Amino acid sequence: xxxxxxxxxxxxxxxxxxxxxxxxxxxxxxxxxxxxxxxxxxxxxxxxxxxxxxxxxxxxxxxxxxxxxxxxxxxxxxxxxxxxxxxxxxxxxxxxxxxxxxxxxxxxxxxxxxxxxxxxxxxxxxxxxxxxxxxxxxxxxxxxxxxxxxxxxxxxxxxxxxxxxxxxxxxxxxxxxxxxxxxxxxxxxxxxxxxxxxxxxxxxxxxxxxxxxxxxxxxxxxxxxxxxxxxxxxxxxxxxxxxxxxxxxxxxxxxxxxxxxxxxxxxxxxxxxxxxxxxxxxxxxxxxxxxxxxxxxxxxxxxxxxxxxxxxxxxxxxxxxxxxxxxxxxxxxxxxxxxxxxxxxxxxxxxxxxxxxxxxxxxxxxxxxxxxxxxxxxxxxxxxxxxxxxxxxxxxxxxxxxxxxxxxxxxxxxxxxxxxxxxxxxxxxxxxxxxxxxxxxxxxxxxxxxxxxxxxxxxxxxxxxxxxxxxxxxxxxxxxxxxxxxxxxxxxxxxxxxxxxxxxxxxxxxxxxxxxxxxxxxxxxxxxxxxxxxxxxxxxxxxxxxxxxxxx
Ligand code: OOB
Numbered sequence: 001x002x003x004x005x006x007x008x009x010x011x012x013x014x015x016x017x018x019x020x021x022x023x024x025x026x027x028x029x030x031x032x033x034x035x036x037x038x039x040x041x042x043x044x045x046x047x048x049x050x051x052x053x054x055x056x057x058x059x060x061x062x063x064x065x066x067x068x069x070x071x072x073x074x075x076x077x078x079x080x081x082x083x084x085x086x087x088x089x090x091x092x093x094x095x096x097x098x099x100x101x102x103x104x105x106x107x108x109x110x111x112x113x114x115x116x117x118x119x120x121x122x123x124x125x126x127x128x129x130x131x132x133x134x135x136x137x138x139x140x141x142x143x144x145x146x147x148x149x150x151x152x153x154x155x156x157x158x159x160x161x162x163x164x165x166x167x168x169x170x171x172x173x174x175x176x177x178x179x180x181x182x183x184x185x186x187x188x189x190x191x192x193x194x195x196x197x198x199x200x201x202x203x204x205x206x207x208x209x210x211x212x213x214x215x216x217x218x219x220x221x222x223x224x225x226x227x228x229x230x231x232x233x234x235x236x237x238x239x240x241x242x243x244x245x246x247x248x249x250x251x252x253x254x255x256x257x258x259x260x261x262x263x264x265x266x267x268x269x270x271x272x273x274x275x276x277x278x279x280x281x282x283x284x285x286x287x288x289x290x291x292x293x294x295x296x297x298x299x300x301x302x303x304x305x306x307x308x309x310x311x312x313x314x315x316x317x318x319x320x321x322x323x324x325x326x327x328x329x330x331x332x333x334x335x336x337x338x339x340x341x342x343x344x345x346x347x348x349x350x351x352x353x354x355x356x357x358x359x360x361x362x363x364x365x366x367x368x369x370x371x372x373x374x375x376x377x378x379x380x381x382x383x384x385x386x387x388x389x390x391x392x393x394x395x396x397x398x399x400x401x402x403x404x405x406x407x408x409x410x411x412x413x414x415x416x417x418x419x420x421x422x423x424x425x426x427x428x429x430x431x432x433x434x435x436x437x438x439x440x441x442x443x444x445x446x447x448x449x450x451x452x453x454x455x456x457x458x459x460x461x462x463x464x465x466x467x468x469x470x471x472x473x474x475x476x477x478x479x480x481x482x483x484x485x486x487x488x489x490x491x492x493x494x495x496x497x498x499x500x501x502x503x504x505x506x507x508x509x510x511x512x513x514x515x516x517x518x519x520x521x522x523x524x525x526x527x528x529x530x531x532x533x534x535x536x537x538x539x540x541x542x543x544x545x546x547x548x549x550x551x552x
Contacts, residue, residue: 006082006193009210010400010408013416017191020395023369026214028190031103031253034217038259039064045231047256049263050093051276058093060259066177067100073176074101074132077160081106081186084128084196086121088112090139091241091264094164094173096252098134099195103213106188109195110208111242114139118150118507119457123205125155127403128196133158134173137165145170147507190214196402197244197342200448202421202439204456208402209342215396216248219346220257222366222396223250226348227284227311227336233260234308236277236285238268239446244342245316246286255284270298278304286313286338288446290477293323299330309333313348315340315362316446317478318434324359337362339434343418344397345370347432361431362424370394373417374426387425387435391417442469445477447511454503454512458483461502463491468523469514483514484523493519 012020020026038047043061050056058066079085085102087109089095099109110128112121125133133151135144145168148161161170188194190213197209227250229235235255239246241264247253252262263280265273268291276282287295292314299306309331314324315338327335339362340346347363365372373391374382382388393416400408412418421439424432442449451469458467466486471479487493494502496517503513 009193009398009402009404010412011191011212012399016395016416020214020218020369023395025218025367025369025395026190027217028214029217030188030190030192030213031100031194031217032187034257035060035064035067035100038256042231042259045259046261048093048096049261049280050091051264051280052266056093063096063100065180066097067104068180069177070097070101070173071104072180073178074107075105076178077176079105079107079132079160081188083107083132084110084130085132085134086110086112086124086128086130087134087242088114088116088121088136088144089134089164089242090114090136091237091266092136092164093264095241095264096256096262098162098173103194104187106186106192108193111195111197111247113198113240113242113509115240115509115511117509118147120206120509121147122151122154122507124208125151125158127205128208129157130155131157132160132162134162135164137163137168150507188213190217199342199401200441200443201450201453202441203407203450204452206450206453207404207407209398210400210402211396211398215344215398216253217257219248219344219366219396220250220254223248223346223348224254224258226250226350226366227254227313228351229254229258229260229284231259232283233258234263234281234283235260236263236265236273236280236282238265238273238285238287238291239316245288245338245340245446249286249313249315249338249340249346249348250284251286270295270302274298274302274304274306277306277309281308283308284311284313285309286315288316289314289319289323290317290445292319292327293476296323296326296330299332306331306333311336311351313338317443318362321360335359339363339432341420343420345392345394345418345420346396349431353429353431357427357429357431360433361427362434364430364432365392365394367395370397371417372426372432374424379413385425385428387423389438390420390422390424390432392420393417442471442479442481444471444479444481444511449481449512451481454481454483454508454514457503457506457508458485458499458514460506461494461499463487463494464499465489465491466523472516474515480515481512482516482518484518484520486520486523 039060047060047063048058162173194213199207229250311334313336337349349358349363371393374388423436454469465488468484472482474480499517
């Protein structure tokens with residue numbers, strides 16, 4: 001493979017790149033260099049703890065050596081710079097080993113979530129022309145090897161399936177490492193792509209987000225400074241490690257950047273996480289609002305010692321002020337709100353913000369070079385303090401999705417601002433308050449669902465004439481998904497369960513199966529003014545921007 005895939009997305013114009021370098025944001029670091037430096041500086045410190053099923057603790061030296069050996073093995077099997085590799089691993093130590101091995105080669109991990117199934121994985125593998133797919137044998141009761149077998153049939157570029165555990169008909173990851181003959185000479189440059197992150201999505205298929213070493217490492221450094229991450233930090237990864245939030249805000253990559261210790265949590269529930277916090281003396285973690293509610297409730301009766309916790313970050317979806325006020329007293333640590341996106345921009349409340357700001361805003365940008373515009377439907381800036389569409393541009397916000405020139409024309413302004421699809425207002429202190437959303441996306445407790453993706457599946461049901469998937473308020477998740485279905489004339493109703501089964505059987509992440517299905521004669525005028533998207537699509541009218549804000 002050539003380096004061409006690195007160029008498959010718009011990047012920062014030269015004058016911006018020069019400015020970000022001059023400002024010291026982009027320092028010419030790579031992930032490989034970062035890990036090697038930490039291994040040289042304090043090789044005996046523990047980088048990573050994986051508590052289950054048997055506790056494993058890898059030092060920085062061990063992680064670096066493992067990544068080097070695995071990289072050599074990947075190269076021996078033909079994986080080269082610029083190749084894409086879909087990585088679908090749960091919160092296990094091998095996650096870090098695999099991605100640092102790929103970084104070393106300059107191959108690009110595509111971060112799938114453990115919940116993704118045949119529809120999503122098949123798409124990632126074929127769209128990204130992936131050469132390899134890395135999986136666990138089984139996870140959460142699901143056999144990923146069978147999924148891999150099915151995906152191989154539809155993705156002709158896929159040459160390897162590497163399995164953590166029992167490989168079945170595929171290749172055991174443990175058979176891959178071999179003696180490393182030094183570092184590859186053609187390893188990635190700091191301005192090269194490091195990986196492809198997934199977008200929450202507003203369209204039928206998720207978009208891939210190209211992040212470079214330079215830009216992502218800057219967001220780690222900035223996040224670490226704001227959150228006070230240092231070599232003494234013990235960060236617990238409770239959300240899926242593949243998601244941008246637990247990866248970089250400040251997340252496990254931020255913690256490794258600082259030389260701290262990452263503790264992987266196999267499941268996020270208090271019964272699993274609290275004993276890990278006690279045993280490993282965890283100091284920091286990050287989570288979505290519904291989980292923060294569960295932890296807040298569970299803390300009162302918890303028999304575990306949570307006193308090592310200093311800071312919990314909450315974000316990914318709107319955290320209600322009422323819930324936010326309960327967290328600190330219940331868990332005995334500080335709260336920080338985070339409003340971020342895999343495309344780039346991340347906002348945090350600050351450790352020295354007053355309490356009211358922490359509980360009632362979603363923070364302010366990491367960087368003084370994060371440019372924020374809040375505009376009305378016509379693209380004009382709104383008066384200070386009023387709400388509008390959030391547009392952003394900056395040193396770690398992408399200038400375009402990977403291989404999506406058509407979509408990029410509407411997702412970005414001509415001068416390179418990303419249209420976040422979020423409706424926000426700015427307080428006098430510069431903090432943002434998320435008021436709602438204009439994009440066609442449902443935020444199900446931090447998990448993003450693109451209605452169009454689900455509608456397309458439901459439309460394929462023989463009894464269905466038309467469908468509209470919308471978000472409805474839910475006290476726990478913030479939003480749940482509701483599919484309004486109009487049946488074909490004369491068709492017998494298959495019933496709500498059959499519609500849900502139809503979606504599930506298409507092999508899709510469980511969180512995307514509609515929570516509710518209602519059969520209607522015409523689409524009700526909902527709070528967000530949805531109409532038939534089928535009609536919209538045939539008329540090819542853009543669905544974004546003009547929709548009034550929905551409540552998150
Ligand atoms: C994070 O990343 P994504 O890419 O899954 O989702 C981004 C979207 C934002 O555009 C916004 O609509 C929503 O998620 N969001 C929030 C929020 N944080 C994210 N909405 C309201 N309040 C918040 N605090 O979700 C993500 C990435 C990095 C750090 C944190 C979250």
